[in-house]
Amino acid sequence: MKKILIIGKNAYLAENIKFDENEYNVDKIHRPLEVGLDKYADYDFIINFCIQPEHFSRLLPENEMIDVKIAKNLSHTKFIFLSSRKVYGSSPILKEYREDDKLKPFDFYSKNKVNIEQRLREILGNKLLVLRTGNIVGLPPKRNCPTFVSWLQSELKNNDKVIVTVNKEAKKDYITKDYFHYVLQEAVKQNLSGTYNVGAGFAYTTEELMKNLVDEQRLMFSPLEKISEQFILNCDKLHTKIKPLTREEFLNECNTMKNKLMCV
Numbered sequence: 001m002k003k004i005l006i007i008g009k010n011a012y013l014a015e016n017i018k019f020d021e022n023e024y025n026v027d028k029i030h031r032p033l034e035v036g037l038d039k040y041a042d043y044d045f046i047i048n049f050c051i052q053p054e055h056f057s058r059l060l061p062e063n064e065m066i067d068v069k070i071a072k073n074l075s076h077t078k079f080i081f082l083s084s085r086k087v088y089g090s091s092p093i094l095k096e097y098r099e100d101d102k103l104k105p106f107d108f109y110s111k112n113k114v115n116i117e118q119r120l121r122e123i124l125g126n127k128l129l130v131l132r133t134g135n136i137v138g139l140p141p142k143r144n145c146p147t148f149v150s151w152l153q154s155e156l157k158n159n160d161k162v163i164v165t166v167n168k169e170a171k172k173d174y175i176t177k178d179y180f181h182y183v184l185q186e187a188v189k190q191n192l193s194g195t196y197n198v199g200a201g202f203a204y205t206t207e208e209l210m211k212n213l214v215d216e217q218r219l220m221f222s223p224l225e226k227i228s229e230q231f232i233l234n235c236d237k238l239h240t241k242i243k244p245l246t247r248e249e250f251l252n253e254c255n256t257m258k259n260k261l262m263c264v
Helices: 037-040 066-071 109-127 148-159 177-189 208-211 249-261
Strands: 002-007 023-027 043-048 078-084 128-133 135-137 160-164 174-176 196-200 218-219
Touching: 023 196, 023 208, 037 066, 043 174, 066 078, 078 109, 078 177, 109 128, 128 177, 135 177, 135 249, 148 160, 148 249, 160 208, 174 177, 174 249, 177 196, 177 249, 208 218
Parallel strands: 002 023, 002 043, 043 078, 078 128, 128 196, 135 174, 160 218
Antiparallel strands: none
């Protein structure tokens, strides 16, 4: 039976993820250095859901990159690194990004993701799987956690409405949290290596998304907002291995969230 280690057991994206109990033993820890670095080599797969707070405020030198520290202690283990679509840059013009596009990181977070990706490839080779994820939508956890849907929930509870300050015509790629978990499960099952975009491969406008999450009479769009960012992730590579998320599946999940949000 193969062994999986999940780092960041309380992370939002790690919440409720399940693997086949007949095939995998899953251990979960809170933080990367909760166990000695020598213990990581005991696992067949490692998924790190933790993000160092310093990612957002400065460029990390290699000796502070936790993922790299872990990688240096692995032999046969497959390491799954959760990267970001932000490594491609940011543009007000709608663009579709492929895995082999030139990377254009623009802030500390995206620059650190690129630097860690590159160093992990040098260390791990085909024992590395990089997932560049887009926007993920899912029900908020019971505990306080700063997610997009948590913000909607708070706005509805405190103000009985949501004021949207993103241009309503801006188009972005969205997936559900359930689909993200499905991709991880399949990636482990198929023992995938390399770099994959994880998105829907199509976009919704801000208005389309919001009206599928919140009753229209409780929505307000700021009319003066300019489009600041748009993107679609080309997921052809992923979809040759893993079933795509359909529009119907995404909207069904949004409707489930909407029913719960409208009870606030």
